[in-house]
Amino acid sequence: MTIPAPAVADHSGTPAPKDPETPETVGRSPGQLMWLRFRRDRTGMASAAIVLFFLMVAALAPVISTIYGKDPYTLYGQDVPGLLNEYGYPVLPNGGISSEFWFGIEPNLGRDVFMQLVYGIRTSLLIAAAATVLVTAIGIVMGIVAGYAGGRTDYAIGRLIDITLSFPATLFIIAFMPVVENIFVSPDEETPVWLRAVTLIIMLTAFQWAGIARILRGQVLSLREREFVEAARVTGASPARIVFKELLPNLWTPILIQATLLLPALVTAEAALSFLGVGMIEPIPDWGRMFLRGTQVYQNDITYLMFPGIALVIFVIAFNLLGDSVRDAFDPKIKR
């Protein structure tokens, strides 16, 4: 090891003027190192590209709709004769795939499957992303408060986490959705779409925050005992400064990993709830509901079931692999 030379004696009291020739040494932050490692991970980059593709499709859905010349609401099969037969199934083979309808048309209603799929990503992603943001925010607050405050607060939050995790979430949402509608919607009205969306987001958040809160609590418990926190306290740092400046920068890694793994889980959860009939309602396109319709018609039109199924599988796998790669990049010591 080389120890740098001790202080240069400079009795005038001013440090030697910096040599303009030597460029300033800039260290690589842990974040930059993580990015370098991530870029070397081929699986990670591929899954990131797929995830990015899905995000772009969701963001540009109206543009795609304009170029493609169709929208997800028009009942093409019923408007244009010759697309559906007398039983409501597409006349053309493979679910009615043609140069005009790339992914075929929906049985009975005759909507365009491609557009349903494109707009369906939007629904899934919007609900899952909103729930992820809320879950992460609540998880961070609860986890840090429990871990940092300790004592009775920690005990109370810990038991709340236990209860939340042991609650039968899906069953509760299925049972509770009609109750919400009874309270907010009179029987002669139709359920507004925003009410369903908001209820779904709140429900998913209410049952998902506990996991991330528990992980962060553990992290804070171990970080709190590290000497750099004591060093900050010795210099008189306020609890707020310790949380935001000392603890939080060390928590972004688990937070980011948890969030990237949470989003696909919530996309599947939303699709599952829609499949069970308590998710998004008509006419908003939704993958889960496309599944439901697909299972009803799969004996005559298997193609209709294939598209949402394959799209969901690709999306969730890509997102999960991305989460794994992010974790590996942040913590190279974990060997798979």
Next chain:
Amino acid sequence: MKETGPMEETAPERDTAQAGTGSAAGRAAEPLLELSGLEKHFPITSGLVFKRQAGRVHAVDGIDLTVHAGETLGLVGESGCGKSTTGRLVARLLEPTGGSIRYGGRDITHASRRELRPIRAEIQMIFQDPYSSLNPRHTVGGIIRGPMEINGIDPPGGRDRRVRELLEIVGLNPEHYNRFPHEFSGGQRQRIGVARALALDPRLIVADEPVSALDVSIQAQVVNLLQRLQRELGIAFLFIAHDLAVVRHFSQRVAVMYLGKIVEIADRDSLYERPRHPYTHALLSAVPEVGLESAPGTGPRERIRLAGDVPSPIAPPSGCRFRTRCWKAQEKCAAEEPPLVRLEGNREGHLTACHFPEAPTVHGRDVVLDPALA
């Protein structure tokens, strides 16, 4: 290592402190830090929902200490005897359960964070583990600037210049300002920790085993750095260590702790050459000797091997705490706690807490209590 140099101008206001270093005049003045009867008992709770106190760990059990301005007081003892707890109490990282801490004539025993504000800058700490004492997400510059930001200190020429200055003082390249802790070795990291402690111009630094996590070759460099700082900036040190050689090299006075109590305190030469407490004898005889160090005519150094471990601080022995491992223990030791007093024949300031003190020599006698070695 350069022994003189750039330090004077960084802290010109230290003249008074420097004058007090080791001199009789300095001793007479009011001490910088005064601990009296300081206690820290950690409660042991049991029960899941309804917590009740099942016992107490007597980590620090009534110690009296003074540290004068510009002086280094070494605090030595076995693991688990309360050295680090004492250091953390002085730095007010822990709340004392009894006794008092006076700093510069002010009682700071139970001062709140706000009340401590003006004093925080003057008492700083250097930590044992250079790997966990630096936040891995901050740059070196950010770590050293932190204390100045927290205390709103704007040195002339700006904080960045001061950070570079501090890096130079501790012997690091000021160009490494933007690097992260993981890019440094253990010794360099410990220097960063020292620079952070210096950022507030402290008058007292609590060094909690600052070199025990380092390689022996690096230890010397860091100890020399601390010694240079102590001499040139007149900073007082409470130097906590279990390595007696390092303490001897660095301290003017040394206190020996055993199970939450101070058993002997004296100036360095007095303690190392004329120890009186049996425990001090045992500790000194445990220092490995390299080569033939014993002075001519004095014979080989004594060897004392203690048996067993330090008793549990949950239920410390009655009377003298060392009696369970002491070869001189008698009934009186269990019944009566020996006071920490100046024994006959000792120099001034040499206090020992023992009923049956040893002869003031470290030579020519073997006491082997360990059955495995007898």
